Amino acid sequence: MTLADILTSLFPGGHDVRNDDGVLSGSGALRSGGRALVVGIADRTAVGIDEAIRLSRYVLDSIASGSGPILVIVDSDSQRMSKRDELLGLNEFLAHLAKCLIYADIHGRPAIGILYGHSAAGGFLATALATRVLVGLPGADPVVMDLPSMSKVTKLSIDILEEKAKSTPVFAPGLQNLAQTGAVHLTWDEATPLADQLEALLDDLPDARDRRDALGKERGGRLKAADIAERVHGLALQTR
Amino acid sequence: MEDLSYRHIARQRAGGTRKIAVIGVVASGNLEVLAERNLPDAECLVEIKTAAEGFGEVWNAVIADFVERHSPGGVRFSINDGGARPDTVSLRLAQAARLMQEDDQ
Amino acid sequence: MSAGQTAKASPDRTGSWYEASARTRVRLLLDPGSFEEFIGPEQREISPHLKVFGLPEQFDDGIVVGRGLLDGAPVFVAAQEGRFMGGAFGEVHGAKLTGLLRAARDLKSISVLLLLDTGGVRLQEANAGELAIAEIMRAVIEARTAGVKVVGLIGGRSGCYGGGGLIAGCCSALAVSEQGRIAVSGPEVIETNRGVEEFDSRDRALVWRTMGGKHRRLLGGAELFSDDTVQGFRDAALDLLGSVADFGLDTLKAEQARLEDRLQRFGACPDAIDIWTAEGIADAASVPALPADQFIALADQVRRTSRDAR
Numbered sequence: 001m002t003l004a005d006i007l008t009s010l011f012p013g014g015h016d017v018r019n020d021d022g023v024l025s026g027s028g029a030l031r032s033g034g035r036a037l038v039v040g041i042a043d044r045t046a047v048g049i050d051e052a053i054r055l056s057r058y059v060l061d062s063i064a065s066g067s068g069p070i071l072v073i074v075d076s077d078s079q080r081m082s083k084r085d086e087l088l089g090l091n092e093f094l095a096h097l098a099k100c101l102i103y104a105d106i107h108g109r110p111a112i113g114i115l116y117g118h119s120a121a122g123g124f125l126a127t128a129l130a131t132r133v134l135v136g137l138p139g140a141d142p143v144v145m146d147l148p149s150m151s152k153v154t155k156l157s158i159d160i161l162e163e164k165a166k167s168t169p170v171f172a173p174g175l176q177n178l179a180q181t182g183a184v185h186l187t188w189d190e191a192t193p194l195a196d197q198l199e200a201l202l203d204d205l206p207d208a209r210d211r212r213d214a215l216g217k218e219r220g221g222r223l224k225a226a227d228i229a230e231r232v233h234g235l236a237l238q239t240r
Numbered sequence: 241m242e243d244l245s246y247r248h249i250a251r252q253r254a255g256g257t258r259k260i261a262v263i264g265v266v267a268s269g270n271l272e273v274l275a276e277r278n279l280p281d282a283e284c285l286v287e288i289k290t291a292a293e294g295f296g297e298v299w300n301a302v303i304a305d306f307v308e309r310h311s312p313g314g315v316r317f318s319i320n321d322g323g324a325r326p327d328t329v330s331l332r333l334a335q336a337a338r339l340m341q342e343d344d345q
Numbered sequence: 346m347s348a349g350q351t352a353k354a355s356p357d358r359t360g361s362w363y364e365a366s367a368r369t370r371v372r373l374l375l376d377p378g379s380f381e382e383f384i385g386p387e388q389r390e391i392s393p394h395l396k397v398f399g400l401p402e403q404f405d406d407g408i409v410v411g412r413g414l415l416d417g418a419p420v421f422v423a424a425q426e427g428r429f430m431g432g433a434f435g436e437v438h439g440a441k442l443t444g445l446l447r448a449a450r451d452l453k454s455i456s457v458l459l460l461l462d463t464g465g466v467r468l469q470e471a472n473a474g475e476l477a478i479a480e481i482m483r484a485v486i487e488a489r490t491a492g493v494k495v496v497g498l499i500g501g502r503s504g505c506y507g508g509g510g511l512i513a514g515c516c517s518a519l520a521v522s523e524q525g526r527i528a529v530s531g532p533e534v535i536e537t538n539r540g541v542e543e544f545d546s547r548d549r550a551l552v553w554r555t556m557g558g559k560h561r562r563l564l565g566g567a568e569l570f571s572d573d574t575v576q577g578f579r580d581a582a583l584d585l586l587g588s589v590a591d592f593g594l595d596t597l598k599a600e601q602a603r604l605e606d607r608l609q610r611f612g613a614c615p616d617a618i619d620i621w622t623a624e625g626i627a628d629a630a631s632v633p634a635l636p637a638d639q640f641i642a643l644a645d646q647v648r649r650t651s652r653d654a655r
Binding site: 049050053056057060063064079081082083084085086087088089090091092093094095096098099100102103106107121122124125126129130144145149150153154156164167168169170171172177178181182183210212213216221222223224225226227228229230231232233235236237 | 394469477482486535614
């Protein structure tokens with residue numbers, strides 16, 4: 001689906017989402033009433049300091065003046081890899097964006113990620129992964145670590161890596177693997193209007209507690225994380 | 241990866257009261273040694289997981305020498321090896337044995 | 346803790362933070378004998394993924410988490426071992442930190458010290474590592490929202506790269522030494538993807554002045570600069586725990602303003618030297634060679650880092 005198709009299908013009642021050099025902002029009318037803030041990254045744009053600061057501004061302005069859910073629609077590259085971005089503190093800009101989204105989510109503005117294309121590394125962490133619920137659309141293509149780069153570092157051929165990837169979802173790219181580890185909560189069906197699926201999600205929205213580790217365990221993609229976190233949590237709570 | 245295991249009879253129990261010690265890190269040319277006081281006083285067990293395969297005889301010699309010198313009776317040593325040279329292995333084992341001879345914290 | 350231990354002589358904290366292992370940092374940073382580890386190495390909770398690649402495991406998966414006392418006050422501590430797998434986040438490694446932060450969130454009153462030393466995601470378990478970082482970022486924000494102070498201490502071999510840089514950006518405050526590079530993309534990553542003209546990773550001076558602790562302090566990316574000693578980091582941790590403000594919407598608004606201001610003032614600067622010059626440092630080229638004490642004095646003079654805009 002193209003971005004335009006997605007927005008039309010999400011908001012049959014209309015939207016005013018703009019795409020300025022890959023940075024999405026605007027809002028859409030929800031069928032159940034009210035509007036959703038829309039922010040995001042389109043056209044496989046890298047998330048650099050200039051993109052991140054605009055997105056965090058939209059989110060903060062909306063926290064001050066708006067209500068309703070925040071949709072984070074993503075087809076991004078990784079973080080922008082450049083001297084200028086690192087020189088000026090890209091880690092702070094990306095963290096700030098993630099903080100704004102998570103803060104909003106905790107404070108009554110549920111953040112819902114919609115991954116419809118690519119995303120990777122720091123760009124992924126600052127946007128789609130900083131939400132309460134991450135939805136994948138068919139064709140989404142998240143890559144934490146691409147196999148050619150992995151091949152270079154591990155000195156294993158791509159064939160061998162692909163073979164290994166069959167036994168575990170823990171390192172290889174792709175929507176299915178990320179769903180199994182608990183990063184992607186659900187996948188929507190393109191044949192059904194997205195508005196229906198969005199309303200169904202909003203009607204039955206989980207609370208703000210992070211359950212991605214439990215989901216990864218349930219789906220067999222991340223068997224240890226939830227138990228280890230819970231054990232440390234339990235030990236730490238026994239504080240003198 | 242190769243798993244190796246060496247069991248020795250030690251002349252005497254390792255001194256001190258410490259129950260556990262860990263020293264070193266798993267990195268290229270380095271290793272970690274975890275020492276636990278949980279065996280009968282006369283026994284010593286050294287278990288190794290190593291990325292460098294085919295060095296069983298070298299390990300055998302290094303560990304026999306270590307047990308002879310330090311007599312760490314009652315202690316189980318578990319090693320994760322990142323391909324350390326024998327002198328580094330001896331050093332880490334000796335450090336672990338010395339830590340075990342301290343009094344428990 | 347027994348009385349005998351409190352009477353123990355104070356440990357030697359003059360040694361290098363950079364050279365010390367994660368365990369040594371924790372032991373020397375905290376009050377003597379006060380540290381208690383959660384899921385220690387004897388539990389052998391190793392990564393389940395490294396054997397797939399024929400790689401050696403470490404019994405603590407490269408991170409030490411637990412509680413102890415800092416100048417008598419209880420703190421939670423997590424320390425990454427930068428020499429094991431470059432301090433990278435894997436499934437178990439990350440989950441230990443997530444659990445610690447969630448406990449801090451629930452208890453509300455105990456501060457957290459993060460001794461970050463990491464290259465980012467561990468690529469052999471990349472999806473689990475990336476997600477662990479996302480969970481940690483969320484847990485940091487939840488803990489801070491509950492009133493917990495989360496202070497990052499950065500000065501290790503692996504610096505603080507990739508998702509580690511984002512976690513650092515989520516902390517209440519940071520102390521960094523000259524060696525404590527903070528960035529998202531590492532020098533080699535930029536060079537590989539964009540070419541040597543964009544960033545020459547072998548130009549060490551360029552790496553230090555673009556990502557190193559002095560630049561981060563002058564830019565406002567870290568609140569305090571520490572000498573490369575355990576004592577330096579201990580003093581910095583105490584200072585920050587005593588001075589960081591609460592976290593809320595005003596914090597985020599102040600951070601937005603702080604970062605917008607930075608972009609406006611320095612967005613066109615091609616190099617760190619230009620930024621330092623624009624900050625009013627007369628002899629900016631001499632900054633990299635300044636000893637720690639002189640640098641700290643200079644930094645305090647030119648930039649009083651705000652403690653309520655992060």
